Amino acid sequence: MAPDMLLALLWKALLQTAHMVAVAGIIGSIIGLPIGVFLATSNKGELFPAPALNKIVGAIVNAARSTPFIILVVAIIPFTRLIAGTSIGTAAAIVPLTIATIPFVARLIESSIREVDKGLIEAARAMGATPLQIVTKVLLAEARPGIVLGLTLTLVSLVGYSAMVGAVGGGGLGDLGIRYGYQRFMPEVMLAVVVVLIVVVQAIQSAGDGLARRFDKRTRKN
Amino acid sequence: MSNQTTAPAAGPTGTMVAFEGVTKRFGGANGQPAFTALDGVDLTVARGAITGIIGRSGAGKSTLIRLVNGLEKASSGRVVVDDIEVGGLSETGLRDLRRQIGMIFQHFNLLSSRTAFDNVALPLEIAGMNAKAIRDRVAPLLDLVGLGDKSGRYPAELSGGQKQRVGIARALATEPKLLLSDEATSALDPETTQSILELLKTINRDLGLTVLLITHEMEVVKTIASQVAVIDKGKIVESGRTFDVFTAPKHETTQSLLSASIGAKLPEWIRSDLKPAPAPGDRVLVRLVFFGETAFQPLTARLVAEIGPDVNILAGAIDEVAGEPFGSLVVSYSADPGTMERANRFYQQTGLTTEVLGYGA
Numbered sequence: 336m337a338p339d340m341l342l343a344l345l346w347k348a349l350l351q352t353a354h355m356v357a358v359a360g361i362i363g364s365i366i367g368l369p370i371g372v373f374l375a376t377s378n379k380g381e382l383f384p385a386p387a388l389n390k391i392v393g394a395i396v397n398a399a400r401s402t403p404f405i406i407l408v409v410a411i412i413p414f415t416r417l418i419a420g421t422s423i424g425t426a427a428a429i430v431p432l433t434i435a436t437i438p439f440v441a442r443l444i445e446s447s448i449r450e451v452d453k454g455l456i457e458a459a460r461a462m463g464a465t466p467l468q469i470v471t472k473v474l475l476a477e478a479r480p481g482i483v484l485g486l487t488l489t490l491v492s493l494v495g496y497s498a499m500v501g502a503v504g505g506g507g508l509g510d511l512g513i514r515y516g517y518q519r520f521m522p523e524v525m526l527a528v529v530v531v532l533i534v535v536v537q538a539i540q541s542a543g544d545g546l547a548r549r550f551d552k553r554t555r556k557n
Numbered sequence: 558m559s560n561q562t563t564a565p566a567a568g569p570t571g572t573m574v575a576f577e578g579v580t581k582r583f584g585g586a587n588g589q590p591a592f593t594a595l596d597g598v599d600l601t602v603a604r605g606a607i608t609g610i611i612g613r614s615g616a617g618k619s620t621l622i623r624l625v626n627g628l629e630k631a632s633s634g635r636v637v638v639d640d641i642e643v644g645g646l647s648e649t650g651l652r653d654l655r656r657q658i659g660m661i662f663q664h665f666n667l668l669s670s671r672t673a674f675d676n677v678a679l680p681l682e683i684a685g686m687n688a689k690a691i692r693d694r695v696a697p698l699l700d701l702v703g704l705g706d707k708s709g710r711y712p713a714e715l716s717g718g719q720k721q722r723v724g725i726a727r728a729l730a731t732e733p734k735l736l737l738s739d740e741a742t743s744a745l746d747p748e749t750t751q752s753i754l755e756l757l758k759t760i761n762r763d764l765g766l767t768v769l770l771i772t773h774e775m776e777v778v779k780t781i782a783s784q785v786a787v788i789d790k791g792k793i794v795e796s797g798r799t800f801d802v803f804t805a806p807k808h809e810t811t812q813s814l815l816s817a818s819i820g821a822k823l824p825e826w827i828r829s830d831l832k833p834a835p836a837p838g839d840r841v842l843v844r845l846v847f848f849g850e851t852a853f854q855p856l857t858a859r860l861v862a863e864i865g866p867d868v869n870i871l872a873g874a875i876d877e878v879a880g881e882p883f884g885s886l887v888v889s890y891s892a893d894p895g896t897m898e899r900a901n902r903f904y905q906q907t908g909l910t911t912e913v914l915g916y917g918a
Binding site for chain 1: 679682713
């Protein structure tokens with residue numbers, strides 16, 4: 336394949352991947368965040384005690400997480416059609432990607448919040464903080480480095496998942512690699528796709544690590 | 558405990574906190590036996606004073622102090638803070654009360670993501686104060702605790718003592734009427750402990766703030782508390798003026814807590830040989846306690862004159878309890894009835910407080 340053609344294909348696929356990962360990542364995080372907060376604060380004796388609902392939400396999250404992504408993509412096609420108006424293409428691919436992101440983010444947020452020292456919650460209660468203030472001013476603030484690392488992991492996983500939505504014509508780098516590199520026997524395309532993916536993942540990880548380090552004041556830095 | 562009030566008196570000399578028959582049980586659900594952390598506690602905390610509650614770990618002191626700001630709820634009995642019954646408050650009422658009660662903690666509980674300044678600002682943000690008013694309030698508080706130059710530092714960049722100072726400034730931010738101290742110096746070295754205690758004393762004196770502290774360290778109570786209550790297995794076993802309780806401890810818990818800290822401590826090899834009753838030819842070991850009037854009289858010389866040159870001094874110390882001098886001396890002399898009687902007569906005449914520790918060869 337001519338280099339300029341390959342570049343054009345790569346660029347288009349990169350934009351599609353970026354589009355899918357960004358939209359699914361943002362919407363999934365916005366929905367996953369409150370679910371994660373709820374999971375971390377709704378056991379017996381916690382800020383918003385609702386143990387029964389906690390168990391139900393936890394079970395749904397586990398079910399969603401244990402469904403292989405490629406099966407999820409196919410299984411929710413009617414829902415995808417309802418939301419995106421179609422079941423094929425990049426827009427349609429965003430729906431299963433978002434659905435897969437929500438429980439992933441929820442568990443990551445939950446575990447980050449659970450790592451916050453319980454003494455801080457007690458101190459905030461002793462100051463007369465409302466449960467909501469404790470969540471926003473204490474839990475989310477203190478868990479921020481962990482949350483940033485969790486979201487970084489989410490984006491990296493999404494890049495991987497986005498390669499699978501080629502199955503429903505989602506486009507993107509993974510789709511390019513399969514269709515040209517594998518099905519049309521063009522190893523140079525496959526190689527180029529892998530290189531681009533490595534660079535993308537590296538970039539996401541470095542940015543996330545840097546941001547988390549900036550937020551993390553738990554250890555002395557000199 | 559005769560100084561209890563059933564209805565707490567108001568006014569500057571009255572009661573800030575009153576526990577009335579307070580019992581707290583944990584667990585007990587699902588057929589498991591309940592654990593009784595507090596068992597019928599009656600106690601009053603005087604307004605404007607520093608009151609110490611001392612006990613071993615697991616005695617119930619943490620639970621007791623958490624009842625004051627409603628972090629724990631009493632199973633039965635009443636907790637009254639400044640004429641308000643804590644148990645009868647709604648969530649909103651409880652939050653209002655908590656904004657009038659500062660609290661400091663053993664492990665400081667500072668937010669690692671906030672600077673010293675922003676940690677002190679937190680209770681003000683929670684109370685809904687605007688940014689300008691917060692700035693005006695926080696800076697003088699950091700000056701008060703001696704951290705005016707550390708305002709932009711994160712907790713990880715501060716020493717333990719500095720962290721606790723931030724904790725104290727934070728506790729004072731909402732201008733509370735009561736400060737609760739939960740083992741605030743237990744994670745600090747002795748020198749830093751003294752400086753934090755000095756700071757608490759200054760705050761108590763200058764701001765007229767009532768302080769209720771719990772600790773397992775006798776040193777802490779001895780240094781700053783004018784009133785003390787001793788708690789053991791969920792019960793207050795002794796309470797009163799610190800000086801009175803510490804110089805004449807009545808309950809064995811107080812005595813054993815004190816023996817490690819106040820006055821003369823006997824070496825182990827002497828203590829382990831002590832017998833509860835004398836054998837012929839044995840010597841008696843007596844602890845003499847000097848305070849008030851007797852602290853300044855040359856009583857040892859007179860004791861020697863009274864019972865002969867056979868007096869042996871085994872241990873001695875001069876100490877200060879709640880700002881008053883206090884001395885203790887362990888002596889031994891022959892346990893024969895004649896000598897014992899002469900000595901006892903001398904103690905009665907002089908009003909010396911004595912305690913027979915035991916008998917030995």
